Amino acid sequence: MAIADEQFISFTTFRRSGEAVATPTWVVAVSDGRVGFWTAMDTGKTKRLAHTPRVLLQPSDRRGKVKDSTTPVEGTAEMVRSGALFDEVQGRVREKYGFMTKVTKVLSTLGPQGRKGLTYADTVVLVRLAEQAG
16 A cells, blocks of 8 residues: 555654654645645644654554554655645645544644644645655
């Protein structure tokens, strides 16, 4: 199964110290061959991506527990906040996850992201997997 076909992935970014930090996320295929998801700017993962674009992706459950017999895939991430690919990922996430996008928006607004003033889904992360490079 392709990583874009998974319901959830463990998305790992790296602190300046090199320490890995994994976060469960949704994932969709992007027309240019990458995979993507949405997030809020100024979350931990976007701050770490600003430092280094190196990431690891691995199939997981909704809580981030990686699936048995899977291995992480390395990639390079890019953040976008507008444009055709931003709109494409937004649409594909809504299509794939449906009603859950509305639920998570409400929870995000009421939870820590909302209290910190972060805007739900204002940033798209695009990942080119190493196996696709070259």
